[in-house]
Amino acid sequence: xxxQAPILAxxxxxxxxxxxxxxxxxxxxxxxxxxxxVIGPNGAGKTTLFHALTGRVQASSGRITLNGRDITHLSDDxxxxxxxxxxxxxxxxxxxxxxRENLRLAAQGRTPLQALAxxxxxxxxxxxxVIADQVMSRLGITAVADRVAGELSxxxxxxxxxxxxxxxxxxxxxxxxxxxxxxxxxxxxxxxxIRDLGRDHTVLFIEHNMGIVMNISDTVTVMRAGxxxxxxxxxxxxxxxxxxxxxxxxxxxxxxx
Amino acid sequence: xxxxxxxxxxxxxxxxxxxxxxxxxxxxxxxHFVNFAHGAFYLLGAYLAYDMxxxxxxFWAGLVLAPLVVAALAALTEIVLLRRxxxxxHTFHILVTVGLALMVQELVIILWGPVGGNVSPPEALxxxxxxxxxxxxxxxxxxxVFTMVLALGLWWLLxxxxxxxxxxxxxxxxxxxxxxxxxxxxxxxxxxALGAGLAGLAGSLAAPIRGVEPxxxxxxxxxxxxxxxIGGMGSYTGxxxxxxxxxIVQSIMTTLWPEGxxxxxxxxxxxxxxxxxxxxxxxx
Amino acid sequence: xxxxxxHFILAAIVAVAxxxxxxxxxxxxxxxxxxxxxxxxxxxLGYTGLLSFGQGIFFGLGSYVVGLTLLHTPLPxxxxxxFSIVIGALVATGVGWLSIRxxxxxxxxLTLAFxxxxxxxxxxxKDITGGDNGLLNIPRPDVGPLVLRSSWAYYxxxxxxxxxxxxxxxxxxxxTFGRTLLAIRDNEERARAIGxxxxxxxxxxxxxxxxxxxxxxxxxxxxxxxAPLSNIDYHMSESILIMTIIGGTGNLFASVLGAxxxxxxxxxxxxxxxxxxxxxxxxxxxxxxxxxxxLWGLLERIILALRPASRTAAGKEPGRSPL
Numbered sequence: 001x002x003x004q005a006p007i008l009a010x011x012x013x014x015x016x017x018x019x020x021x022x023x024x025x026x027x028x029x030x031x032x033x034x035x036x037x038v039i040g041p042n043g044a045g046k047t048t049l050f051h052a053l054t055g056r057v058q059a060s061s062g063r064i065t066l067n068g069r070d071i072t073h074l075s076d077d078x079x080x081x082x083x084x085x086x087x088x089x090x091x092x093x094x095x096x097x098x099x100r101e102n103l104r105l106a107a108q109g110r111t112p113l114q115a116l117a118x119x120x121x122x123x124x125x126x127x128x129x130v131i132a133d134q135v136m137s138r139l140g141i142t143a144v145a146d147r148v149a150g151e152l153s154x155x156x157x158x159x160x161x162x163x164x165x166x167x168x169x170x171x172x173x174x175x176x177x178x179x180x181x182x183x184x185x186x187x188x189x190x191x192x193x194i195r196d197l198g199r200d201h202t203v204l205f206i207e208h209n210m211g212i213v214m215n216i217s218d219t220v221t222v223m224r225a226g227x228x229x230x231x232x233x234x235x236x237x238x239x240x241x242x243x244x245x246x247x248x249x250x251x252x253x254x255x256x257x
Numbered sequence: 258x259x260x261x262x263x264x265x266x267x268x269x270x271x272x273x274x275x276x277x278x279x280x281x282x283x284x285x286x287x288x289h290f291v292n293f294a295h296g297a298f299y300l301l302g303a304y305l306a307y308d309m310x311x312x313x314x315x316f317w318a319g320l321v322l323a324p325l326v327v328a329a330l331a332a333l334t335e336i337v338l339l340r341r342x343x344x345x346x347h348t349f350h351i352l353v354t355v356g357l358a359l360m361v362q363e364l365v366i367i368l369w370g371p372v373g374g375n376v377s378p379p380e381a382l383x384x385x386x387x388x389x390x391x392x393x394x395x396x397x398x399x400x401x402v403f404t405m406v407l408a409l410g411l412w413w414l415l416x417x418x419x420x421x422x423x424x425x426x427x428x429x430x431x432x433x434x435x436x437x438x439x440x441x442x443x444x445x446x447x448x449x450a451l452g453a454g455l456a457g458l459a460g461s462l463a464a465p466i467r468g469v470e471p472x473x474x475x476x477x478x479x480x481x482x483x484x485x486x487i488g489g490m491g492s493y494t495g496x497x498x499x500x501x502x503x504x505i506v507q508s509i510m511t512t513l514w515p516e517g518x519x520x521x522x523x524x525x526x527x528x529x530x531x532x533x534x535x536x537x538x539x540x541x
Numbered sequence: 542x543x544x545x546x547x548h549f550i551l552a553a554i555v556a557v558a559x560x561x562x563x564x565x566x567x568x569x570x571x572x573x574x575x576x577x578x579x580x581x582x583x584x585x586l587g588y589t590g591l592l593s594f595g596q597g598i599f600f601g602l603g604s605y606v607v608g609l610t611l612l613h614t615p616l617p618x619x620x621x622x623x624f625s626i627v628i629g630a631l632v633a634t635g636v637g638w639l640s641i642r643x644x645x646x647x648x649x650x651l652t653l654a655f656x657x658x659x660x661x662x663x664x665x666x667k668d669i670t671g672g673d674n675g676l677l678n679i680p681r682p683d684v685g686p687l688v689l690r691s692s693w694a695y696y697x698x699x700x701x702x703x704x705x706x707x708x709x710x711x712x713x714x715x716x717t718f719g720r721t722l723l724a725i726r727d728n729e730e731r732a733r734a735i736g737x738x739x740x741x742x743x744x745x746x747x748x749x750x751x752x753x754x755x756x757x758x759x760x761x762x763x764x765x766x767x768a769p770l771s772n773i774d775y776h777m778s779e780s781i782l783i784m785t786i787i788g789g790t791g792n793l794f795a796s797v798l799g800a801x802x803x804x805x806x807x808x809x810x811x812x813x814x815x816x817x818x819x820x821x822x823x824x825x826x827x828x829x830x831x832x833x834x835x836l837w838g839l840l841e842r843i844i845l846a847l848r849p850a851s852r853t854a855a856g857k858e859p860g861r862s863p864l
Binding site for chain 3: 289362363482526
């Protein structure tokens, strides 16, 4: 595995907000077709890392490469056609549009300039609509296809949030706390969904639920105070004395396999 | 020498622009409310001063009273109307304040006629002084000195007092202000009245220089926006620097190309946006 | 029948009905001209979430361009109007490109400042624009066999253009492009995150809006034979915006409603009382407080109240739905 070239790599990445160093010296390599999780206490810089990797925030220094191509200075919308898509920790949907339209837009976003045609109608059997339907059935939300996103239950919204990333047909999918605010039943379903996504995507996800992390990750990166503390397999991370001391401790109560 | 004359003129004009813009800026800073009626308060300040002096009131009394009346009217407006719409999208803030501005403008025409009028400076300041080689109206000199003292006082108010701290904190976090145990409703009213009162004062001070006419409010609103865009929203220093800059450029252009003076200001604004989208000293 | 066709039929009814109810062809023409300008404004405000205080720029430039072309060149009317459309689109692209560098209220202030800039531009170059007096004596030549000299003939000409433009804007609004605009209005950050170059879309929306507004301005100058300075000033931008908001921003026909209401009521009131703007100001406050969906929303509420039983049968779609 270690010989395999990473799909996404960050080299000495730093993000500075004014005088606050949110991320420093983060070096990370995401291997293709793996499920890679990022954990750490609040304020560890996990979401900032996602922002930097997806281009929402520009890195103050360091380098990001996607399949060997330097994408450090590309804006977020330009990274999507290269095969990166993300979901947000705080649900960020098109609240006034239907579920199908949300996903159709997300699928369209890979070839955005095709949408820059004021004369072209939306074909019911167009590629983006087809993808939207596929994603809905994969997520099990076909029943609410024509409902406005803002009217969905929290669990459904979180699924749609993940679906927005899936619809872009990315090679690398970044999920920021996909289970945030979910009830127990929804969490199980989400866990299954992430595992399922791992079959045909490389998945990088931030999660607080140790059960999910330890259960389905191939690699775990532990962050603290804007830096990478430890990285390794779930077993290695769980047994790392520094991780235990620094952060995990009594949080290791999930259903660890 | 004419340039020195125009420079001094520009400083006076610029200080008035500063008063106008800083009021807009602090209202926006605390309330996140863009006040399209700001020009109307300026208009009202000018006309109230004009009216009071026409009725034989002492100039100085008019200068003090007119802005106070404007501030009181603004406070009333805030309490009765504006606080009901803060939660709405800014489209509606603009709609309401544009509506208010129209109403004020029409009321001014109804009360004082469409023609406008002139205001004489007070007896004591109606003369001229010799400044080196050129003569200069005393009143304009007074405006410069007076606004500078006022600017210092305002700076102290915003930087050195509890109210100022709240205004500055409020622009970052309303929760924090509530935590401080301050009645945010009262602060909102006070700040709105202060901002509008400053616009009114700018109007009263400007009346003896440029006269009064019903459409001076719209023009002032445009200028205030330009100053805020150039200086950066929410910045006291930005409003001061940009206000002076705009005043001086406009004044010097009056000598070089009188018809194009206004044009140059807006052109300058375009250049600033191109090179510095946040304005000279803007934070956000 | 879908909502889009219904709205088009309503627009056609307006175009046909105006001559039946109005004595002045000029006033009827004004309704349709401002209906175009307001619909173009709505494309920015309702569909893209951009409150532009600069619509008067494109309107005024349209007036000047058509006037200057007809006064100084032998070119035909059609070409002169086309120039207005092109200039409207180009200038709107520039103004849009600069203004969307800032967001929210800063954006609004920038568009307003640009509107002042163009006003003073027109004011300063009196030799070209006629300054305060306006550009006078603009002819209204025939278009091939069409003789447009009578005010009702010209109305018919405008009505056809209006319906073409209305249908075009409807097409734009329902296209992939228009639906992406709605997404941008709803959640700009997400639109960018899923791959859309938001700025490009906004600028394109500006260009389309500017083209239609430029056309409206050209038709207006031809209507009154003058390109007045007031066509490019702050109040023009303000009026177009007010019509749009009073009508409602949920669909394009609402803008026709808003323009019709504004033009007819202001004509009526201004003959009764020269200070009618006072009432208009009050109306704006009332709209903001009690009628946030505009006249269209009011109409929907009235229809709903009158037919409570058929509510489900009528299949009323959620008010958020754009068309």
